[in-house]
Amino acid sequence: MWPSPLVSAPISPRQRALERAGLASLVVVGVLGFVLFPTYPNYDSIYSLLWGREIVDLATPTFDAFRAPTQHPLSNLIGAVLSLLGTHGDRVWIALCIASLIVLLAGLYRLGRDLFHPVVGLLAAVLLASRLDFAFLAARGYIDTGFLAFVIWAAVLEVQKPRRGLAPLILLGLAGLLRPEAWLLAGIYWLWCFGPATWPQRIRWGIIVWIPTAIWVGSDYAVMGEPLYSFTHTSELAGQLDRNKSIGEIPVVLIRYLVDLDKLPVFAGGMIGGAIGLWLFPRRSLLPLLLLLSGVGIFFLIGAGGFSVIDRYLLVAAVMVMLLCAVALGGWSVLEPGRARTIWMVVSIVALVGGAGLTATRLNLSTVTRELDFRGEARPTLGEALQNEKTEAALKRCGTLYLPNHKTIPDARWLTDLPADRVLARTDDAVPDQPTKGVVLITHQRRAIFNQVLFDELQDPSLNLPPAGFDRLLTTKYYTVYVNC
Numbered sequence: 340m341w342p343s344p345l346v347s348a349p350i351s352p353r354q355r356a357l358e359r360a361g362l363a364s365l366v367v368v369g370v371l372g373f374v375l376f377p378t379y380p381n382y383d384s385i386y387s388l389l390w391g392r393e394i395v396d397l398a399t400p401t402f403d404a405f406r407a408p409t410q411h412p413l414s415n416l417i418g419a420v421l422s423l424l425g426t427h428g429d430r431v432w433i434a435l436c437i438a439s440l441i442v443l444l445a446g447l448y449r450l451g452r453d454l455f456h457p458v459v460g461l462l463a464a465v466l467l468a469s470r471l472d473f474a475f476l477a478a479r480g481y482i483d484t485g486f487l488a489f490v491i492w493a494a495v496l497e498v499q500k501p502r503r504g505l506a507p508l509i510l511l512g513l514a515g516l517l518r519p520e521a522w523l524l525a526g527i528y529w530l531w532c533f534g535p536a537t538w539p540q541r542i543r544w545g546i547i548v549w550i551p552t553a554i555w556v557g558s559d560y561a562v563m564g565e566p567l568y569s570f571t572h573t574s575e576l577a578g579q580l581d582r583n584k585s586i587g588e589i590p591v592v593l594i595r596y597l598v599d600l601d602k603l604p605v606f607a608g609g610m611i612g613g614a615i616g617l618w619l620f621p622r623r624s625l626l627p628l629l630l631l632l633s634g635v636g637i638f639f640l641i642g643a644g645g646f647s648v649i650d651r652y653l654l655v656a657a658v659m660v661m662l663l664c665a666v667a668l669g670g671w672s673v674l675e676p677g678r679a680r681t682i683w684m685v686v687s688i689v690a691l692v693g694g695a696g697l698t699a700t701r702l703n704l705s706t707v708t709r710e711l712d713f714r715g716e717a718r719p720t721l722g723e724a725l726q727n728e729k730t731e732a733a734l735k736r737c738g739t740l741y742l743p744n745h746k747t748i749p750d751a752r753w754l755t756d757l758p759a760d761r762v763l764a765r766t767d768d769a770v771p772d773q774p775t776k777g778v779v780l781i782t783h784q785r786r787a788i789f790n791q792v793l794f795d796e797l798q799d800p801s802l803n804l805p806p807a808g809f810d811r812l813l814t815t816k817y818y819t820v821y822v823n824c
Contacts, residue, residue: 354457362445369437372478376711379718380432380480383408385749387482388428391418392756401759402562402572405767406745409569410562412554413516414482426722426754432480439485440477444468446491447658451665453498454623458672462665466605467658469698471707476651478711482517483651489514490521490655494626497528504532504540508547515551519570520637520652522552527633570644589642593635596650600657601664604694609660612667620673624666631659713786717817718750724780724818725754733812734761737824739777741765743803746791751780765802772799773806779821781805787817 350358380388386408390400394415402410417435421428444464451460467473477484493510496503507528514521525548533541559568598606613631616624634656642648668691671683724730725740734740740757742748744766752762763770782792782803792803805811809821 350452350457358448361448362441365441365444369441372474373434373437376478376708376715377430378433378478378480378711378714379750380429382746382749384414384432384480384482385429385753387411387414387418388422388432389418389749389752390415391420392422392753394419395422400562402559402568404759405748405764405769409572410558411482411517412551412558413513415558429480429718429753433478436477436480436482436484439488440474443473443484443488443491446488446495447662449495450491450498450627451662453495454626455620455666455670456672458669459662459665462669463662466661466664470601470605470661472600475707475710479714481651483654486514486517486521487654487658489517490524490630491658493528494630498626502532502535504536504544505547508544512547512551516554519552519555520634520641520655522548523637523640524630524633524655525551527629586643589639589648592642592648593638593653596653597657597660600650600653601660604697605664606660608664608667608690610663612663612665612670615670616663616666619670620666623673624663627659627662627666631656631663634659713790717787717790720815720817721747721750722754723815724813724820725751727813727820729812730778730820731755733778733820733822733824737777737822739763739774741770741774741777741779743780743782743792744795744798746794747780747782766798772802775806775808776823778812779805779809779823781819781821782817783814783819784817 448460448464451463493507511525560566674680805821809823812820
């Protein structure tokens with residue numbers, strides 16, 4: 340049913356050398372990006388570091404903190420290890436995310452190469468690399484690139500040896516400790532392997548499928564006493580943040596998200612590539628199409644379950660659209676030399692040149708670099724405000740640190756090592772919006788205010804003002820500390 344593990348022509352030594360050079364180039368770009376744009380983990384990932392530090396300290400992780408994100412067991416484990424590095428662990432987290440993006444790009448290339456041809460693999464990797472949203476996810480420390488890398492390499496291993504079972508299931512299991520969507524992918528793969536497997540294999544592989552679920556549910560029960568806490572909490576938070584959608588809205592949102600993630604030309608090319616694949620290369624196209632349909636189906640299930648409906652839940656489907664677009668642009672390389680191959684190649688070159696020109700006219704790198712620069716500046720200036728000896732002394736004397744909202748809570752806790760009950764958001768109904776005693780952090784300057792205070796239209800701007808009776812202690816580029824004991 341599957342194509343041979345490699346294309347008909349073996350990979351030549353020259354091709355191997357080019358692949359190694361390409362991988363080395365990605366590593367160099369990744370290192371330069373890490374050094375030139377010193378960003379820090381996003382809200383969710385900082386919580387993973389915090390929870391990891393709490394685990395190392397033998398304290399109960401604060402999964403129920405105000406507007407805390409959903410916990411992810413593998414992220415917490417990584418956070419526990421990186422917390423041993425102190426506050427430097429957050430930058431190492433970013434390095435791991437950039438590395439996972441490189442592994443993802445290499446995996447997508449291998450998947451396209453092994454299913455079709457190196458040309459298809461290269462085009463798929465280039466399309467993914469050209470989508471700066473994915474690089475931006477890595478630069479902000481999102482776990483999504485790691486999740487995708489596990490899924491794509493599981494697919495690569497399956498193509499190399501169909502129905503091999505163990506190795507792909509282990510990778511999908513690791514993915515399932517980052518995102519529960521992988522549970523369904525692992526279950527579907529277990530069913531695919533079921534037929535030719537022996538009963539001992541079926542049982543062992545079935546256990547592997549259930550291990551991530553057991554770990555996730557077990558950690559929820561151990562910490563919160565509720566085995567389904569992550570899922571009920573996610574559903575409740577989706578309602579609070581207005582991220583859930585009705586069944587009727589999901590198809591429209593799905594198409595919009597895929598177009599946003601892939602951009603319209605790539606999305607259209609993916610649909611054309613899917614049709615071409617079914618017509619000319621049905622066996623080779625089966626796995627990408629199944630992953631695409633699985634990603635779409637899982638998105639529907641997430642929406643129907645009342646969970647947050649966000650574009651990141653369509654990342655697997657979006658990557659498969661890129662691979663199928665690469666089939667539309669490079670599928671000619673699989674054909675025997677002839678008139679049809681030549682015509683297809685010429686049309687593809689014209690489309691690539693036109694697409695590159697269109698992208699060049701619309702790409703605004705200054706917007707991206709400004710956002711990355713802000714993220715690189717905001718955290719150090721927050722550290723200057725909170726790790727200053729005056730602020731530390733005030734926190735010892737006056738107790739609680741109050742923030743305008745939940746946005747900077749994890750960063751503040753990470754930098755100060757304060758417990759959850761001493762770093763509070765003034766938007767929390769259980770917290771006074773005008774405290775009479777403590778330390779208050781205020782955000783200033785337009786970019787910081789819009790990123791961290793007015794990101795939500797429901798946010799009350801007055802909560803970013805110092806309460807009556809508080810005196811200014813110190814000011815950094817984006818933050819001011821007020822105190823009243």
